[in-house]
Amino acid sequence: MGRRRSEETRQAILDAALDELTERGYAGLTIEGIAARAGAGKQTIYRWWPSLADVVLDAMLDRAADLVPDPTTGNLAGDLRDFLTATFRQRGPQREILRGLMAQAVLDPVFAEAFRERFIQARRAALRTVLDRGAARGELDPAVDPELLVDVVFGVLWYRLLIGHAPLDDGEGETLAALVLRAAGT
Amino acid sequence: MGRRRSEETRQAILDAALDELTERGYAGLTIEGIAARAGAGKQTIYRWWPSLADVVLDAMLDRAADLVPDPTTGNLAGDLRDFLTATFRQRGPQREILRGLMAQAVLDPVFAEAFRERFIQARRAALRTVLDRGAARGELDPAVDPELLVDVVFGVLWYRLLIGHAPLDDGEGETLAALVLRAAGT
Amino acid sequence: MGRRRSEETRQAILDAALDELTERGYAGLTIEGIAARAGAGKQTIYRWWPSLADVVLDAMLDRAADLVPDPTTGNLAGDLRDFLTATFRQRGPQREILRGLMAQAVLDPVFAEAFRERFIQARRAALRTVLDRGAARGELDPAVDPELLVDVVFGVLWYRLLIGHAPLDDGEGETLAALVLRAAGT
Amino acid sequence: MGRRRSEETRQAILDAALDELTERGYAGLTIEGIAARAGAGKQTIYRWWPSLADVVLDAMLDRAADLVPDPTTGNLAGDLRDFLTATFRQRGPQREILRGLMAQAVLDPVFAEAFRERFIQARRAALRTVLDRGAARGELDPAVDPELLVDVVFGVLWYRLLIGHAPLDDGEGETLAALVLRAAGT
DNA sequence: TCCTAAACGAGACGGTACGTCCTGTCTTTGT
DNA sequence: ACAAAGACAGGACGTACCGTCTCGTTTAGGA
Numbered sequence: 001m002g003r004r005r006s007e008e009t010r011q012a013i014l015d016a017a018l019d020e021l022t023e024r025g026y027a028g029l030t031i032e033g034i035a036a037r038a039g040a041g042k043q044t045i046y047r048w049w050p051s052l053a054d055v056v057l058d059a060m061l062d063r064a065a066d067l068v069p070d071p072t073t074g075n076l077a078g079d080l081r082d083f084l085t086a087t088f089r090q091r092g093p094q095r096e097i098l099r100g101l102m103a104q105a106v107l108d109p110v111f112a113e114a115f116r117e118r119f120i121q122a123r124r125a126a127l128r129t130v131l132d133r134g135a136a137r138g139e140l141d142p143a144v145d146p147e148l149l150v151d152v153v154f155g156v157l158w159y160r161l162l163i164g165h166a167p168l169d170d171g172e173g174e175t176l177a178a179l180v181l182r183a184a185g186t
Numbered sequence: 187m188g189r190r191r192s193e194e195t196r197q198a199i200l201d202a203a204l205d206e207l208t209e210r211g212y213a214g215l216t217i218e219g220i221a222a223r224a225g226a227g228k229q230t231i232y233r234w235w236p237s238l239a240d241v242v243l244d245a246m247l248d249r250a251a252d253l254v255p256d257p258t259t260g261n262l263a264g265d266l267r268d269f270l271t272a273t274f275r276q277r278g279p280q281r282e283i284l285r286g287l288m289a290q291a292v293l294d295p296v297f298a299e300a301f302r303e304r305f306i307q308a309r310r311a312a313l314r315t316v317l318d319r320g321a322a323r324g325e326l327d328p329a330v331d332p333e334l335l336v337d338v339v340f341g342v343l344w345y346r347l348l349i350g351h352a353p354l355d356d357g358e359g360e361t362l363a364a365l366v367l368r369a370a371g372t
Numbered sequence: 373m374g375r376r377r378s379e380e381t382r383q384a385i386l387d388a389a390l391d392e393l394t395e396r397g398y399a400g401l402t403i404e405g406i407a408a409r410a411g412a413g414k415q416t417i418y419r420w421w422p423s424l425a426d427v428v429l430d431a432m433l434d435r436a437a438d439l440v441p442d443p444t445t446g447n448l449a450g451d452l453r454d455f456l457t458a459t460f461r462q463r464g465p466q467r468e469i470l471r472g473l474m475a476q477a478v479l480d481p482v483f484a485e486a487f488r489e490r491f492i493q494a495r496r497a498a499l500r501t502v503l504d505r506g507a508a509r510g511e512l513d514p515a516v517d518p519e520l521l522v523d524v525v526f527g528v529l530w531y532r533l534l535i536g537h538a539p540l541d542d543g544e545g546e547t548l549a550a551l552v553l554r555a556a557g558t
Numbered sequence: 559m560g561r562r563r564s565e566e567t568r569q570a571i572l573d574a575a576l577d578e579l580t581e582r583g584y585a586g587l588t589i590e591g592i593a594a595r596a597g598a599g600k601q602t603i604y605r606w607w608p609s610l611a612d613v614v615l616d617a618m619l620d621r622a623a624d625l626v627p628d629p630t631t632g633n634l635a636g637d638l639r640d641f642l643t644a645t646f647r648q649r650g651p652q653r654e655i656l657r658g659l660m661a662q663a664v665l666d667p668v669f670a671e672a673f674r675e676r677f678i679q680a681r682r683a684a685l686r687t688v689l690d691r692g693a694a695r696g697e698l699d700p701a702v703d704p705e706l707l708v709d710v711v712f713g714v715l716w717y718r719l720l721i722g723h724a725p726l727d728d729g730e731g732e733t734l735a736a737l738v739l740r741a742a743g744t
Numbered sequence: 745t746c747c748t749a750a751a752c753g754a755g756a757c758g759g760t761a762c763g764t765c766c767t768g769t770c771t772t773t774g775t
Numbered sequence: 776a777c778a779a780a781g782a783c784a785g786g787a788c789g790t791a792c793c794g795t796c797t798c799g800t801t802t803a804g805g806a
Binding site: 398399471472474475476477478479480484488492516517519520523524526527528529530531532534535536537538547548551552554555556 | 584585657658660661662663664665666670674678702703705706709710712713714715716717718720721722723724733734737738740741742
């Protein structure tokens with residue numbers, strides 16, 4: 001029995017989280033700040049999310065912008081290129097959010113699992129699908145472990161995202177796609 | 187003029203930082219905890235390090251264990267394999283430290299710069315040297331940007347270190363070395 | 373709305389303040405010490421009292437022992453004598469508390485106002501009542517400003533309390549009462 | 559034997575103490591602040607004065623302004639009036655200094671003794687001399703303890719100085735002198 | 745239509761750590 | 776030996792958030 005969870009409040013909290021994130025940056029996020037901005041009680045946040053990072057993860061996944069690319073050009077080269085350019089293109093608060101979530105995942109093993117299962121895995125699976133389709137077409141050398149290729153792609157992506165020493169844009173996506181093909185194409 | 191910085195205290199603080207890190211993990215580190223364990227005043231820490239992460243970075247770099255590998259087998263394949271196996275082999279608190287430092291670098295732009303310049307750059311430069319020697323021997327396709335190869339190697343390393351979904355050991359080092367050679371060798 | 377102030381905690385803090393005062397003396401009082409002894413958070417003290425001295429003032433006023441004397445013997449001489457002996461008789465931590473509060477009032481103008489209004493004024497008013505009753509009975513020379521007499525009484529009291537060069541007891545109370553009568557009686 | 563105490567430095571410290579006192583008020587005084595302003599080392603202050611209050615006491619006593627009045631009009635009424643008006647007239651930082659010193663004396667028993675002996679006693683003795691001269695002339699009722707009269711005078715002075723509820727000026731000095739005469743004159 | 749139970753905003757609570765300030769001591773280098 | 780400079784251990788400050796805990800209030804079913 002009893003009152004049901006308020007969808008309105010849930011949205012207000014996710015919105016507030018993204019707003020705070022934009023204004024103060026990830027390191028400036030606090031439960032109190034989000035609750036105050038959302039006009040919600042802190043308890044309401046603690047009731048529904050295990051940690052701050054989970055709120056942010058929910059907020060991000062709730063936003064349409066965060067679709068996983070699923071290119072189907074008909075050949076591995078095209079699919080890889082499209083996947084990588086689409087992935088490298090993300091902008092705005094998105095990058096700051098991803099950086100923050102990864103930092104939290106590193107510091108908090110409980111959140112790490114949620115992050116892996118709800119975010120990382122989906123991306124890996126999408127790329128894996130692209131590679132498997134290529135393999136089925138004989139475009140991939142069977143001697144190369146596709147999981148390693150997935151690591152290479154997301155490794156470069158995250159490394160640059162976290163360190164910030166090199167750009168992440170369409171051109172870089174294409175360059176990396178070309179390298180992966182050189183390494184694993186037939 | 188005035189009293190000089192106490193090297194004894196400096197060491198006590200770095201030691202205490204590593205001890206606390208081992209006992210409580212990176213997320214459990216506090217300035218107060220380190221100061222108390224070192225028998226030092228907090229002010230002394232604030233006087234010499236801009237942030238907690240800088241203390242940890244100093245502590246890590248001060249320990250001999252973190253030598254950057256510099257293999258010289260005479261050919262690119264051997265050098266790459268040795269570099270990667272040596273790099274992938276690091277153990278003990280080292281990994282936890284690196285994960286924590288990267289998380290801090292993500293959350294704190296000021297520390298990020300120190301981390302990049304004092305840690306990341308040294309590793310990149312070492313690998314770059316290996317690649318450049320290979321290129322000089324004609325073992326590397328000039329069409330491939332060596333910086334991208336560096337990103338691939340450290341990208342995979344960090345990605346696995348942070349996500350923890352796949353092992354980091356000698357075998358993996360060799361496998362990645364082989365992939366890099368396939369991608370960029372002549 | 374929200375949770376109400378905890379009366380239990382309030383009492384624990386006032387008790388802790390008096391205990392600390394007895395153990396360490398006024399100069400040894402700290403917010404941290406009181407909070408720790410009361411099992412309270414520091415914030416709780418800061419939330420309800422503007423300064424340490426206000427806590428002590430509250431603690432003192434909360435204790436029944438500090439009743440203001442209001443003698444009614446029927447004549448000025450008796451009332452004055454009773455008022456002064458009762459006032460000069462206070463003992464135990466009371467004196468240490470008063471000395472400390474006066475010191476704080478001197479150093480902190482904000483607290484000074486609270487001290488004047490909540491403590492000093494009540495005492496002055498009580499004595500003034502005694503004098504006014506005497507004046508109504510024609511026992512006081514109208515040429516003498518009763519406020520000055522109040523200053524004389526409390527001046528001597530505080531001067532001895534602060535300097536500690538002379539005793540404060542029943543005999544001294546009677547002696548001062550006699551002097552005031554000589555100065556202002558008819 | 560070794561370098562002698564620098565009188566120049568001593569003066570610089572006393573000057574700095576008074577300057578800081580004027581700028582920040584008594585509660586804002588610190589050893590560090592005085593040392594910095596004097597261009598002196600903290601150690602130098604610790605070497606020569608047992609506490610901050612002793613520095614201030616020295617500074618005040620070093621200044622000519624702080625002469626003890628010694629009136630000689632030839633009769634008790636005139637002497638008392640002159641003594642009290644001169645005493646009540648003190649102005650400027652003097653009052654703030656006195657208030658601060660009394661607060662310190664209350665909080666620090668060690669300084670209290672120095673304060674009593676070096677400041678309070680001199681004032682009491684001066685007034686006592688005035689009274690004793692009056693007594694010798696037969697102008698004082700032998701039944702009244704002159705020490706109590708001293709307490710009355712300085713009690714009213716300090717009480718008003720500390721509480722600040724009533725003025726301290728020539729008129730008040732005369733009024734109090736008149737009261738004392740009424741109480742103890744023949 | 746009431747009853748009851750959960751969710752809600754609000755905000756006090758016990759805690760922990762923060763980064764700052766000052767204390768009193770010590771070391772170092774002049775003078 | 777005294778002095779300026781300033782690092783040191785220590786301790787309290789006042790603040791910010793944490794996660795938990797009452798408080799009324801609001802919003803549902805189920806009786």
